[in-house]
Amino acid sequence: MSSHTLPAPGDTHGHDAHGHHDPNLQHHFVEMAQQFDTAKLGMWLFLATEILMFGGLFVGFGLQQAKFPEAFKAAHHHLDRNMGALNTVVLLISSFTMVLAVWAAQTGRRKVLITNLILTLACAGTFLVVKYFEYSHKIHDGLLPGKFFHYAQGQPNEYIFFSFYFMMTGLHGSHVVLGMGAITWLLIRAIKGDFGPGYYTPVDLVGLFWHLVDLIWIYLFPLLYLIG
């Protein structure tokens, strides 16, 4: 699962000479490579739990859509495809800058790393701003689900679509916010010069998380915006 093409940190400068004194090596690991592999495995497991958590929503959405196809089709016309497409592009760009950040950390390019982390943060912020406009428009139309729903026209079960829409995008949005927090933390450490070819584990892991956040949106966009 956790295949990596670049040499793991620590391999490059024999751990006998330096590895044992590396301040980033925790006491229960023998060498940096082992610590890196373990951390990466842990991250992949965490990503699996995320996929299963969203999986529940996807299954529920699929079943309800099969039950009320007309209502779902009618409801999705309230979504703005252009805004959804814009956000997809924004997130794809942010994934690219994240990849560059990881590469910069691995190769010890501190300035490139800092620049790309800032760019990733900017994309994430843009995503949230666009989402804010989408949300406020729907709330204005009375499409907030549950007891707040007061959109009178349309099909009878349309609000179920919006229940899923807000649950799914809300959960995804909270992951974007969490990801921004993690990237900010990376940025602070990068400015302090913590990362380099010998130690870049946190950048790599946050990168993986960020790609997952991106990937979930790639599925949400057609599922919610393009079903008609």
Place this chain on the structure above:
Amino acid sequence: MATTSTPVTHHGGQHAPHASYLEDPQYRGLMSWLTTVDHKRIGLMYLWSVLTAFLLGGLFALALRLELLTPKEDFMTAETYNKVFTLHGAVMVFLFIIPAIPAALGNFVLPLMLGAKDVAFPRLNLASYYVYMTGAIMALTAILTGGIDTGWTFYTPYSTTTGGAVTLMTFSVFVLGFSSIFTGINFVATVHKLRAPGMGWFDLPLFVWGTYATAIIQVLATPVLAITLLLLAFERMFQIGIFDAKLGGDPVLFQHFFWFYSHPAVYIMILPGMAIISEIIPPFSKKHIFGYRAIAFSSVAIALISFIVWGHHMFTSGQSQLAAVIFSFLTFLVAIPSGIKVFNWVATMYRGSISLDTPMLYAISFLLLFTIGGLTGIFLGALSVDIHLHDTYFIVAHFHYVMMGGTVIAFLAGVHYWWPKMFGRMYNETWARIGCILVFFGFNITFLNQFAMGAKGMPRRYYSYLDQFQGNHIGSTVGSWVLALGLFIAAGVLLASLRKKYDAPDNPWGARTMEWETQSPPITHNFPNNPVMQHGPYDFDAPAVRRES
């Protein structure tokens, strides 16, 4: 934490005079415990917490049995009764059984068995403890403030419409789920990456295999429960119409989601129990485990099959005939790996040199009780029989034979087995055996009566009943008193041992797994040197070799 290094010692066959993890001068006082990242200390904190939950849940059970002594209302109204059995179920399942073996015993033993200095992510491990405590406090608050009368399954639509603190309770289970996920991730990564040099997958003790399979389920199933409970909480707060049929939602969808987690969760509860039994039977029979690979693979098989049998909880929910038949068939399939294990354990004991110390007595109790629990499970897996027995005391007795007769007895076996390693003291063997025997008989008196009345049609979850069932109910209640007496004796014996000086040898049972190679109780970094695998975990015929690098 990251900067301390293990001192290198050269003491030959002698034990280095290292301080144990319990009284390391570097880590003293309450704060050193509350902020520890040592897997052994976290294991102990978990142990005391789950034992407290066990005591609470047990007291609720005794209260329920006392109310059922007579057919009429005695000291609980119907509403109180509903709340108390929900308390009993929720506390036992979420606060005791699920974390008991992996988080308390597993945390302590697993790294030692691998020859590792700690779990893969020590801080995540500590976080999982605090997340567990947060969830536990939320659950108890929910129960004390509003009371929960939904049962532990939170079925919709009742759970979305009833009063009480159901929302807080579902959030607490959501939070507890995260603690379970953290532990699972930690164990999988530890087993993959932190094995001692020379230790291949088939050199792992079977406890590790069982815990590994459990961890896989925890990681893959718990997230689904998390999203389900999140949706349930939103349904309650905002009526979003996903589960509530009145709003166009699908209440059966909730059942599917719930059991997609909760049936595998049954195996989160039983697999670690089986793992402990696999560990205890060989040293007390002084024989290599029979069918090592069969037991190892059956753990993984149970983990995988457990994901595709959830529908057998829903035979009466209106699912299609075809689905019901398939789920029924798949359910029979789970019996195969479980049966493989039981036969292998018995075969291990065959012609072994058996010593009946307390852990072994519990292990033998487990074999008897779990077999009854497992076989009655096959009755219930059979579609036609289940329709008759659904929601009767037969079900109650069945899952208590599996959960209590299986998991809790195995947990007690494990506590007695590893107690000398954990605390460095031997307990009074005679009284511990008396406790075990009382538990065994008390348990059978309590629940055999429930099988009988269940088959006769006594429905579950009622605070009063027809007079014809009173004989069995009295038997069951008296049995619960014997059971409680046995458990209190066991607790007294173990606690009394803590007042002694350290007297436990490194390896009191003559076992061959790696945790017995270090001193009792172990030093903070587990082993004075990095251990290397030199013989298999059950090689009782090979000469003893010290593992040192």
